[in-house]
Amino acid sequence: MIEKPSYEELEERIQELERLESDRRRKDEQLIHSYDLMDYIISHAQSAIAVFDRDFKYIYVSRRYLTDYKVKEKNIIGKYHYDIFPDIPQKWRDVHQKSLAGEVLSAEEDPYYREDGSIDWTRWECRPWYEYDGSIGGIVIYNEIINERKQANEELRKSEEKFRTAFHTSPNAININSVEDGMYIEINEGFTKILGYSREDAIGKTSVELNIWNDIKDRESLISRLKKDGVVENLEADFIGKNGQIKTGLMSAHLLRIDNQDVILSITRDITEQRKLEAQLRQAQKMESIGTLAGGIAHDFNNILFPILGYAEMLLEDVPCDSPFQNSLKGIYTSALRAKDLVKQILTFARQENSELMLMKMQPVIKEALKLIRSTIPTTIEIKQDINPDCGVIKADPTQIHQIIMNLATNAYHAMEEMGGELKVSLKEMEFGTLDLINPVMKPGSYACLTVADTGKGMDKTVTDKIFDPFFTTKTIGKGTGMGLSVVHGIVTAMGGAIHVYSEPGKGTQFHVYLPVEKSLSQEQAITSKAELQGGTEQILLVDDEEAILQMERLMLERLGYQVTSRTSSLEALEAFRKNPDKFDMVIT
Structure with a gap:
């Protein structure tokens, strides 16, 4: 019999059942809330999210999914995914099956081809989700x-590719250094x-370790200005290359932050050749100025020297050979003559001396000079020649080349x-292009x-x-006047050429x-011979503004038998000629 x-x-059991029912209702409410919360989160997610069961039917989708895949009007919840997208590529079907088998697959950039031919990146x-018992519930x-x-x-x-290309192909030196x-x-x-310096030489080292700065004060100036302003523009400095050669550069530098690191970006333009050309131009201008001054002095000196030579020459003719004055006159x-030669050098330097230019080959003159x-230098000095016989023709005065x-x-x-x-x-022939010229007066073409x-x-x-x-010389007294190289420079420049020196x-x-x-010898000029001096009895009107020269020239002409009327003024000479034009056979000015 059941008790x-x-x-x-009974009252306790009823209370227990009520408590259990209350817990069930609370859990159902929590479950519904969790479902609603998950639905809300998924629905409002910024990404396109879709949750499927094992049969690949939609459980949840985000609004973004409906929008991105244009299925907002299809009420897809509970429907089979492949019915919604019947033409989905096999690639995606394989991904889905692998994920249902437990794999997690992903891609950072993948093209999605739409029906209209457009592509979305x-x-x-894609990953599995799990039931409470640990089994895969879907994906x-x-x-x-x-x-x-x-x-x-x-x-x-x-942009990075353009920068990389510009960085590596720029003719300028570009480097990035750590500020630290x-x-x-x-x-x-x-x-x-x-x-x-190659990348292997430089990366991981400093400019001080490579000894790049010719003057370390330039580096100190760069760092100081960068700390103050964060930028440096057009800092000119000399840099030492790996081979020891000095290069002049124009540097600009900026403080930047790259990949969370403070760095200095420097760009340096090589202006070595530009500075050389500027120095050559300044030298040419200086030489031209000095030449103008020297030419004026030389002309004045020539006017003084001319009568000295003339009177000395006449005295040498007049004084008997056995006269004790002969040696003195010869010395004068x-x-x-030496003074005249010096004046000629000065005038050549000043480019005011007329030269007899002709088309000529340099080879015979070089060999004759050597x-x-x-014959004049000691045997302790060996002379070597490398004269190219095919070197072209130049237009020059052979005496000046000598x-x-x-x-x-x-x-x-x-x-x-x-x-x-x-x-x-x-001696060899070289070709110079526009960028190869080493002197402003040079032109592109062939050069000996x-x-x-x-x-x-x-x-x-x-x-x-x-x-x-x-007049600059390092030689001792009696070894030179300091005019030789100046004259050479003047001759070469006047011919449209250049002279360059390298010495250590x-x-x-x-x-x-x-x-x-x-180009050719077709324009070769003939060399005319000098005529011998001849006397005469004709009437000559002689004009010169230098009294000493006028008197000396008059005396010379009269010694040759001519009848001379002399004037120091061109106006006086013109007046004399107008008064008696038939009197004069010749006018010398």
């Missing part, structure tokens, strides 16, 4: 259309070309006089290159900067003379 529960026991992830697909980001990344990639330790982070090919005449040099060779060879001899050495003279090199004492930059200045103390000196080559 009936007591009233108290997507970022997606979740997260998808985001990233067209704008893809376009931004593509534009960034193109000054080490090179990156350099471009222009840096390597200008200074000779010889000294005057024979003369060989003068150039003798002057340069004599200088080389003096540089090797004490210790001996090697004098090498070479005469090189005179010695192994003597050499010169430092201070001396080489002045060697073409008139203890390593000798090289002079390179460049003279323009002519």
